Amino acid sequence: MLEYSIVAGILFGVFFGFMALGLNLIFGVMQVVNLAHGDFVVLGGYLAVIAYSAGHINPVVSLVGAFVLFFVIAFALYFPVIPRLTRSKDPEMLSLILFFGLSQIIEALDVIGFGNNPRSLPLAIMGAAPWHFLGQSYQMAWVITAIVSLVMIGATYLFLYYTRIGYAARAIMGSREEAAASGLPVAQTSAIIFGVGIGLAAMAGVLSPFMIGSVDPSTGLGLTTIAFAIVVIGSLGNPLGSVLGGLVYGVSVMLMQTYFSSWSDLVPYLLLLIIVLAKPSGLLGKGVRNA
């Protein structure tokens, strides 16, 4: 049972780390707390469900469509909304309120568009045979989801460290003021990161029915909470931290489900409390280089 909890915890952890990545990127670059993060994940989930039920499109294909579509939506949303926030005296607080509102709007639109019933994808579309490892077997869909998540985390890392835009994004994360003083295109870079962050959330959403069973309009809030806990555990504003946070969360939640299953919903809150009391800057908090 212990091996099972740990291996499944790692598979889930990698996925949840990926799910939280976009939240962390957006916070890191523009100090905006996207409380609608989970709702964008849910929208990605609906996209996958509808693409599969209406056109038999495999979720792996939907991943690409979800990223492109939500990148464009978020990029367009950026200009009327975010510059006003970042110019204000308290962008964090105002963004909490604004994105809480956006979250409510998306939830309401979900109900109108897709109804209240949970929607799911059959696990078997990712391969019916389970994966055997150390005497235990795991759903193939979990393994594939974890692999896709790892690939996307790696791609995000390469984007941040080996492209011009990623480099500008890291400079802005380090100091928005100093980046602007150096003449970097702060607004354009932020808009692209906003698009990437939400595009990644929607991609994680495409895979989410395999990991959380189903999506319904109210799923978003819980996912935002989990993503938030993961980001704080890893360290706010450090994208690599969310991978570590995801692993800590995934393994903890699986151990709880195995040994104290009725307590497992408390895991994100407990971890949040522990980390805020013990190491408020997160596991990879300041003092550690971002590379």
Add this chain to the structure above:
Amino acid sequence: MALLAVSSLSGGYGTLQVLSDISFQVEQGQQVVLLGANGAGKTTLLKTLVGLLPTWQGTVAFGGEDVTAAPTSRRVKAGMAFLSEMGVIGTLTVEENLKLGAYYLPGSEARRQLDTIYQQLPLLKEKNRLAAGSLSGGQRKVLGFAKALMGRPRLILMDEPSSGLAPVMVNDLLHLLETYRTAGPAFLIAEQNIKFLQGADHVYVLDNGRMHFDGTPEELDADAHIKAAYFGLT
């Protein structure tokens, strides 16, 4: 034609006016010192010149081109570099900070410039993979200065380079400035430390957001009134 020509400029933060009717010039290759006490408006003026704050009234011309409404990126492309008090980004490595200064140079030119800087300042090469935040205050100033040089600017605006530095390090910094002066860029240095007057071509004194003196260091030295009023020197 002056490299930087500012005429009747006013500006400030939000709705708070800090600068009024400021006119001055920096010629090619000159070292110009903008002297003023804390709160005189030095930082506000530099930030307005580089486009981080809007110009309310008046004009800013750089290299003969009117840049009054241009964003910072365009002014940097045109050859302005702004060295803030902080100067570097602590979470990036030394080399990443240097490359930041050459963001708008073509890749090959940026690499050549990086090699030149490493030759001139071997300390930075030694530490090129360390986070800039792990450097000492003096090393960080050197890095900031090198970062400003990386883009081959025609004018470097420096905001209080001496702040937070021990006197002996201020001398090192002055020495570094001296080395680079002959190499080309003009410097506009906002300071309250009068040590920076040595070697300066021109001095402006800023007080309460207005220019109160315009002349050479020798003329400033001869002006007992200004010296007494602003620097408590007799």
